[in-house]
Amino acid sequence: MQRAAPLMIAVTTGFVMILAYFVPAMNDWGDMATNWFNILAAAALVLGGGNLLKMNLQQIAARSAGWGYAAVMLVSFLATVGLGLAKVGVHPPVNFPDAPWAGDYIQEGSALGWIYEYLINPVTATMFSMLAFFVASAAFRAFRAKNLEAGLLLGTAVIVLLGRTYAGVFLTGWLPESLGWLRFNRLTELIMDVCTTPGTRAITIGIALGVVASSLKILLGMDRPYLGSDEA
């Protein structure tokens, strides 16, 4: 029961989704399963929150290294959940002013909206922007045109970088129309159309085949990751 039931659930759900795609009469089944999936995903977020709580409380109780940061994380988490679930600072919608809980939970001026706008969003954007430094640093250390392949990578990177900015126009805009295809912006277009699109397409086809193969393994019961590593 502990192994057969999950297998049956996974196989049945998977084939229902496939049939729902091909059989119009079963579309509702697919929609219902997708709704259940979304509800379960929300529950998984609660599970993640519970796990965060558990792990940080353990770290604080044990006074292990970095327990102060764990305390800060815990307070941040609990404060956000409290303010968000209580809809602090949320106004009701104009068409239902007698329903104070009906307002959008992330509307401008709400506590959760403040947290998103001034805490989560700036730091997330900064984290992503910092990649510019790390990519530049890695490129400086690793980019060496030692052979044809490396030269192609380096050359394309330079041409596309220049071709997608005003620098490309500044450097090659003077070329006569007969040699216009050598301008960086046109070379970039050519590279994108003739090389990048086919390359990306071949990679995408490979990924699709991999996803189909791994999905089939799950649906046929050959791969059972939901049972855990020791019982699969």
Added chain:
Amino acid sequence: MNRNTVVWVVVFGLGAAGLAWRAAGTGMGSQYVRAIEVHAASKTGQQFTWTRYDDAFPKDRGQPDVALSTPRTLGVWVAALMTLGAFSFLFGDNPLFKLTQAIVIGTSAGFAVCVGFWSTVVPMLMGRLHPEFVRSWAAPGMPPDQQTEWIALVPLALCLMLLWRLAPWGGWISRWPLAFFIGLTAGLRLVTFFKADFVDQVANTILPLAVMADGRFDPWATLKNLAVLAAVLATLAYFLFSVEHAGAMGRAARLGICVLMITFGASFSLTVMGRISMLAARLQFLFDDWLWLIDPLNRRTGL
């Protein structure tokens, strides 16, 4: 304290003093709002009034309905300090970065829980199990003829089984919802990936090998189509590991590697440009919204 710590303490102290001096002198980072009274009537005729605050430019702060917003000003300062905290990782792991990291992880996890509750659990689970209750409280716009859907007890049971994972015993119970999750993902991905990433991609590669435009042969478009087809086939040849890459296959695979390298080079450039755009946006926030050193949108003209 070692020398390095002393240097950093001095740097931080001077920075804080400079910020305090500038904030006191210019009011940098201040955010202003325009108060707008909102009037609404319920279906029973009861009147409700509350105040909404819209953004206003600092140059309009003399106007009667424009006032300093403490929460938004505090928000800009918090966002700026958090941004600097994240940037501090460029100098290596440090307490400021760890503090920023802890705050962001905590708030992000809490934010995800709130989003999951208000956008999924309330309308899709509670709204189906007890529509009258949800309509009276959180979703007054819900259709009045919405009936209780008892089938929604199934996802509720699956949710409870999933949360059982936190319990010290009976861990196998959470395998049922996990199996549902994985089975559904596998089924959905099998058809969607096969359609969008295989069938459609192959269909887009089947191009005319002799292009005619206005009744005339177009050599440039023909060459382009041939190049696209050759590049796709060559790249696929490289990924075909069940055949030895020798002879014609080897040459095709070699061409495929070249196409891949060009693809990676272009992807690298686009990634770098995207990140630099984000970096520029963060620097603009710091210099414009916080420090008031630049004013590209003329929001403080005349101050």
